[in-house]
Amino acid sequence: MTRFLAIAQCEMRILRRNRWLFMATLIMVLFALALTFAGSAPTGSLGVDMLTVSVASMTTLSVYLAPLLALMISFDAVAGEAERGSLGLLLSYPAGRGEVLLGKFAAHLAALSIAMVVGFGSAGAVAAWFGGAGSESLLALARLIATSVLLGAVFLTLGYLVSALSKSSTAAAGMSAGLWLIFVVLYDLGLLGAVVMDSGGWFTQTLFPWLMVANPADAFRVWNIAGSEGVALSSGMVGAARALPAWAAPLSLLIWPFLGFVAARGAFRRVEP
Amino acid sequence: MDKGNARVGSDPVLSIRGLNKFRGKVQVLHGVDLDLYAGERVALLGHNGAGKSTMIKAVLGLIKAEGGEISICGSKPGSAKARAATAFLPEAVSFHPAVTGREQLTLFARLAGVKADIVGLLERVGLGEALDRRIGTYSKGMRQRLGLAQVLLGKPKLALLDEPTSGLDPISRQDLYAIIDELAAQGTAVLIASHALTEVEARTDRIAIMRKGVLVANDSLQGLSAQAGLPTRVRIRASEDAAAIAARTGGRRINGASVEIEIQAADKMATLREIAAMGDAVADLEITPPRLEDLYRHYAKEGLQ
Numbered sequence: 001m002t003r004f005l006a007i008a009q010c011e012m013r014i015l016r017r018n019r020w021l022f023m024a025t026l027i028m029v030l031f032a033l034a035l036t037f038a039g040s041a042p043t044g045s046l047g048v049d050m051l052t053v054s055v056a057s058m059t060t061l062s063v064y065l066a067p068l069l070a071l072m073i074s075f076d077a078v079a080g081e082a083e084r085g086s087l088g089l090l091l092s093y094p095a096g097r098g099e100v101l102l103g104k105f106a107a108h109l110a111a112l113s114i115a116m117v118v119g120f121g122s123a124g125a126v127a128a129w130f131g132g133a134g135s136e137s138l139l140a141l142a143r144l145i146a147t148s149v150l151l152g153a154v155f156l157t158l159g160y161l162v163s164a165l166s167k168s169s170t171a172a173a174g175m176s177a178g179l180w181l182i183f184v185v186l187y188d189l190g191l192l193g194a195v196v197m198d199s200g201g202w203f204t205q206t207l208f209p210w211l212m213v214a215n216p217a218d219a220f221r222v223w224n225i226a227g228s229e230g231v232a233l234s235s236g237m238v239g240a241a242r243a244l245p246a247w248a249a250p251l252s253l254l255i256w257p258f259l260g261f262v263a264a265r266g267a268f269r270r271v272e273p
Numbered sequence: 274m275d276k277g278n279a280r281v282g283s284d285p286v287l288s289i290r291g292l293n294k295f296r297g298k299v300q301v302l303h304g305v306d307l308d309l310y311a312g313e314r315v316a317l318l319g320h321n322g323a324g325k326s327t328m329i330k331a332v333l334g335l336i337k338a339e340g341g342e343i344s345i346c347g348s349k350p351g352s353a354k355a356r357a358a359t360a361f362l363p364e365a366v367s368f369h370p371a372v373t374g375r376e377q378l379t380l381f382a383r384l385a386g387v388k389a390d391i392v393g394l395l396e397r398v399g400l401g402e403a404l405d406r407r408i409g410t411y412s413k414g415m416r417q418r419l420g421l422a423q424v425l426l427g428k429p430k431l432a433l434l435d436e437p438t439s440g441l442d443p444i445s446r447q448d449l450y451a452i453i454d455e456l457a458a459q460g461t462a463v464l465i466a467s468h469a470l471t472e473v474e475a476r477t478d479r480i481a482i483m484r485k486g487v488l489v490a491n492d493s494l495q496g497l498s499a500q501a502g503l504p505t506r507v508r509i510r511a512s513e514d515a516a517a518i519a520a521r522t523g524g525r526r527i528n529g530a531s532v533e534i535e536i537q538a539a540d541k542m543a544t545l546r547e548i549a550a551m552g553d554a555v556a557d558l559e560i561t562p563p564r565l566e567d568l569y570r571h572y573a574k575e576g577l578q
Binding site for chain 2: 002003006007009010013014017018084085086088089090091092093094095096272273
């Protein structure tokens with residue numbers, strides 16, 4: 001049982017040594033602060049505090065950044081070790097492949113959580129200091145951090161999946177970029193196109209919200225928007241979220257990491273080092 | 274073909290029966306049979322691509338074989354029990370460059386579930402000074418020695434060493450074989466896949482040779498020599514008349530004063546008596562039995578004509 005912890009500890013050390021932890025945290029802090037200051041203009045006109053606006057801006061940011069950071073950290077997990085030639089030796093030890101993957105996941109998720117908490121936390125603190133914060137906006141911030149970590153967890157496991165499926169690290173990097181593009185950009189564009197074609201028919205009314213929430217990136221958006229009236233107001237994305245039961249988005253975002261992990265484990269089992 | 278020698282009755286640590294493996298449509302292992310007993314040092318020889326590494330990976334359970342059976346202390350390859358009993362040194366061993374030797378070995382000890390004297394082990398393989406340096410700063414030989422240190426973790430029943438001397442200087446090779454001897458002395462069955470024929474010749478109990486996925490030889494050096502029927506070379510230095518000796522023995526002159534004859538093992542004593550009977554005409558005599566290199570060439574190329 002302590003085997004996956006041993007692997008997690010070693011992975012965490014590697015993330016600290018290769019400055020990944022520092023860089024990811026720095027990126028999060030810089031982007032979150034920039035958005036907080038740039039997005040503070042509409043505070044007065046909407047009648048919400050600065051932290052609420054800041055959370056809304058950071059939600060938009062996190063949809064892109066959390067998957068990207070997660071994939072950057074995870075794409076190399078299997079393919080990199082296989083390419084370096086260290087995978088065979090690691091797998092000859094009594095730790096099972098599931099334990100190896102779980103150890104890496106625990107470390108990577110911890111690193112991602114640190115980057116999210118520090119990044120969004122510092123931006124939130126700045127916004128609260130300058131523009132005030134209510135209990136609702138603090139809750140929205142906590143929700144943003146938690147859901148960002150979950151979204152990161154989804155893409156960590158998807159990163160392991162492509163890493164186990166690829167023959168080399170370079171191929172894994174390419175596939176990760178493709179995955180990011182599909183989930184974060186192309187999927188929504190496709191849905192948007194379908195909605196336009198359908199022009200308010202059955203598809204738009206019934207199927208579209210479910211299809212949207214099936215994508216973890218959109219589930220993340222919907223959860224944050226539906227969760228907070230203020231965030232919904234300042235992001236202007238209310239319609240779709242209203243058409244769904246409240247549990248739909250959280251369920252999607254909570255199930256995805258498990259699905260991703262099971263798929264990654266299945267692919268990893270077939271890897272012959 | 275397999276010689277258990279004095280170990281009849283004891284169960285082998287590693288037992289391979291009829292192992293088949295395909296890569297796509299190409300069969301890379303053809304019905305390989307091999308047994309390893311406790312405390313035995315076995316060399317596994319063969320050209321690149323002969324199937325040595327593939328066989329080792331199948332024993333480790335890293336790849337699935339398409340036929341045959343492998344048993345490690347009675348367990349299936351890849352099972353927790355088999356993995357706990359086995360130590361592995363991969364060819365050109367590699368580690369993450371950002372961790373130190375001590376950290377890497379500590380991780381392996383925790384994965385293996387053994388309490389080990391990490392510093393002592395690293396000193397044993399000559400990395401005492403470098404244990405807190407990152408592996409990225411290590412030379413190839415140092416990485417190889419770190420790989421060897423992890424083989425010594427716990428007390429493996431079976432050690433599989435794939436090209437263990439690659440990247441090592443001659444002194445380190447000596448140390449390596451001393452460590453292999455220690456492993457064997459504590460009862461570990463050691464399989465050494467190697468190209469370095471002259472090294473394994475003196476340092477192993479048994480030699481197995483693979484050619485294109487087939488185990489073509491598996492015996493002690495003496496046994497292999499007898500089976501191969503390769504000639505022993507006798508070189509006679511004449512005191513005066515080399516031509517006369519060449520004529521009497523049917524040998525060929527290789528320089529002004531020497532004659533070389535090639536004799537089969539069975540004729541050896543008769544020929545030697547004959548030479549002894551020549552008295553003062555013979556100044557010196559040198560007998561060279563077939564070397565592993567000759568045997569290897571014989572077994573690894575047999576059938577290619």
